[in-house]
Amino acid sequence: MNGKPLVSIVSVGLSKFGKLEGLYAREIFAEAAKEAFDRCPKLDPKNDIQALYVGHMGESYEHQGHTGATVADWIGLGHVPATRTEAACASSGVALRTAICAVRSGLSDVVMVGGVEKMTHRPTAEVTEYLAMASDYPFEQWNGMTFPGLYALMATAHMHEYGTTERHLAMIAVKNHFHGSLNPKAHMQKEITLETALSSRVVAWPLNLYDCSLITDGASCLILTKPELARKFTDMPVNIVGSSQAGDTIGLYERKSLTSLAAAKMAAKKAYEMAQVNPEEIDVAEVHDCFTIAELIAYEDLAFCKPGQGGSLIERAETKLGGRIPVNTSGGLKAKGHPVGATGTGQAYEIYLQLTGQAGKRQVKDAEIGLTHNVGGSGATATVHIYRRG
Amino acid sequence: MRTTEQAPFTIEQFYKHINQGKLLGGMCTKCGKVHLPPRPLCDNCYSQDFEWTEIPARGKLLTYTVIHIAPVQFQSMAPYAMGIVQLTDGLKMPGMIRGIALEQIKIGMELTMDFGTCAATQPWPQWPRYYFKPA
Numbered sequence: 391m392n393g394k395p396l397v398s399i400v401s402v403g404l405s406k407f408g409k410l411e412g413l414y415a416r417e418i419f420a421e422a423a424k425e426a427f428d429r430c431p432k433l434d435p436k437n438d439i440q441a442l443y444v445g446h447m448g449e450s451y452e453h454q455g456h457t458g459a460t461v462a463d464w465i466g467l468g469h470v471p472a473t474r475t476e477a478a479c480a481s482s483g484v485a486l487r488t489a490i491c492a493v494r495s496g497l498s499d500v501v502m503v504g505g506v507e508k509m510t511h512r513p514t515a516e517v518t519e520y521l522a523m524a525s526d527y528p529f530e531q532w533n534g535m536t537f538p539g540l541y542a543l544m545a546t547a548h549m550h551e552y553g554t555t556e557r558h559l560a561m562i563a564v565k566n567h568f569h570g571s572l573n574p575k576a577h578m579q580k581e582i583t584l585e586t587a588l589s590s591r592v593v594a595w596p597l598n599l600y601d602c603s604l605i606t607d608g609a610s611c612l613i614l615t616k617p618e619l620a621r622k623f624t625d626m627p628v629n630i631v632g633s634s635q636a637g638d639t640i641g642l643y644e645r646k647s648l649t650s651l652a653a654a655k656m657a658a659k660k661a662y663e664m665a666q667v668n669p670e671e672i673d674v675a676e677v678h679d680c681f682t683i684a685e686l687i688a689y690e691d692l693a694f695c696k697p698g699q700g701g702s703l704i705e706r707a708e709t710k711l712g713g714r715i716p717v718n719t720s721g722g723l724k725a726k727g728h729p730v731g732a733t734g735t736g737q738a739y740e741i742y743l744q745l746t747g748q749a750g751k752r753q754v755k756d757a758e759i760g761l762t763h764n765v766g767g768s769g770a771t772a773t774v775h776i777y778r779r780g
Numbered sequence: 781m782r783t784t785e786q787a788p789f790t791i792e793q794f795y796k797h798i799n800q801g802k803l804l805g806g807m808c809t810k811c812g813k814v815h816l817p818p819r820p821l822c823d824n825c826y827s828q829d830f831e832w833t834e835i836p837a838r839g840k841l842l843t844y845t846v847i848h849i850a851p852v853q854f855q856s857m858a859p860y861a862m863g864i865v866q867l868t869d870g871l872k873m874p875g876m877i878r879g880i881a882l883e884q885i886k887i888g889m890e891l892t893m894d895f896g897t898c899a900a901t902q903p904w905p906q907w908p909r910y911y912f913k914p915a
Binding site for chain 2: 545597
């Protein structure tokens with residue numbers, strides 16, 4: 391690969407993220423799709439869109455499977471091949487990569503890719519059990535492990551090895567809530583203090599309530615095409631120049647390292663190579679902060695800093711708006727929210743806004759190159775995408 | 781050591797051994813890799829020929845957490861500690877840590893495995909649970 395565009399994003403859509411009472415997943419997706427159609431008047435959805443890929447984690451939430459067809463039907467695309475992808479929290483990161491493959495293969499010129507999850511109507515205990523399904527059952531869950539518990543194991547290991555502190559983790563929460571306060575579509579739009587984060591209820595020590603992402607409803611989508619067709623649809627395309635996915639053991643306990651996600655590291659390395667971009671060149675990134683420790687580890691896995699330096703990166707506010715490499719300007723999973731299936735393409739939505747100068751109060755000045763990092767479970771799936779202003 | 785020659789190298793069988801108070805892994809007879817938990821297909825050389833091998837049920841604590849918000853079936857035990865334990869030859873297992881005050885748990889401490897029995901109160905899987913406790 392030589393850094394040339396793989397595909398172009400010609401439009402994007404995102405529903406409001408939050409507690410969307412009385413709405414079914416397909417209806418939430420329709421809200422995101424409508425925005426994408428409205429943003430791109432030159433697109434004739436029924437005739438131009440040739441395939442749909444949708445990330446969705448759990449049919450248990452709504453007693454509804456067959457998500458591809460269900461969603462396609464509700465956005466007037468019941469006639470197109472519609473495929474659901476599932477890779478836990480990386481479901482739509484994987485959908486995005488699959489959609490890129492579909493365009494690159496030459497089978498489809500224009501595709502829609504997105505994701506959706508409707509979660510908030512279920513009791514928290516039930517949602518927690520559904521989310522735990524992303525991890526190993528017979529050894530981890532069976533013996534009492536929870537999903538926050540897995541990231542807490544990484545946090546303890548990171549603290550032990552590098553001297554990372556609970557304060558560092560709380561700083562990430564405070565930063566992402568500040569970013570979320572600037573995003574009108576975020577689930578939580580209120581700033582929090584360091585004291586609030588540090589004194590919140592313990593979920594899985596050393597992780598507190600404010601170290602955990604939100605249970606959220608939401609949908610996101612993108613419309614992709616071949617780079618040579620992009621200008622037919624829009625004057626401001628964003629090109630995807632790197633796309634990578636990697637895997638690891640399903641059980642956290644089998645990993646060589648407990649302070650880094652090998653899959654994310656590998657995916658990042660491949661994506662940087664493909665895009666011919668160095669980590670120092672990234673202007674803005676959306677990373678998978680399902681827990682604050684996950685964002686800190688992402689800094690290191692994406693080579694924004696050296697292993698063990700994540701704590702000092704946040705301490706120096708380098709990942710805050712105005713810093714060297716703003717991370718999660720949308721508020722991230724932490725404050726924007728984490729409707730699991732919608733997260734991967736929701737990250738791409740934010741990068742599209744940033745690279746086209748449409749991010750409003752949270753705009754990163756002159757952002758030209760962006761990155762998204764979407765992780766499934768405790769790291770058995772990871773996708774990394776790199777974007778360039780077209 | 782061929783303890784149960786005919787037994788399949790499955791998760792179900794792993795827990796049958798736990799029920800008998802034994803920690804057994806599957807050693808690939810072709811490449812020698814020991815799988816703990818066992819698998820029916822060697823992920824290194826793709827052989828399906830294994831021998832059961834007993835793993836010393838003790839090791840060092842690599843990392844841990846204290847679960848405060850627990851799944852329904854564990855709520856009566858919360859807060860409780862979960863850890864990952866380094867056994868011999870690079871093998872690791874996750875599990876609950878019991879028999880020690882939570883604040884006394886330290887990374888690097890020696891732990892041994894304790895074996896529960898199967899309560900058989902639910903449909904399949906009816907597996908026993910194992911725990912770690914101070915050596």
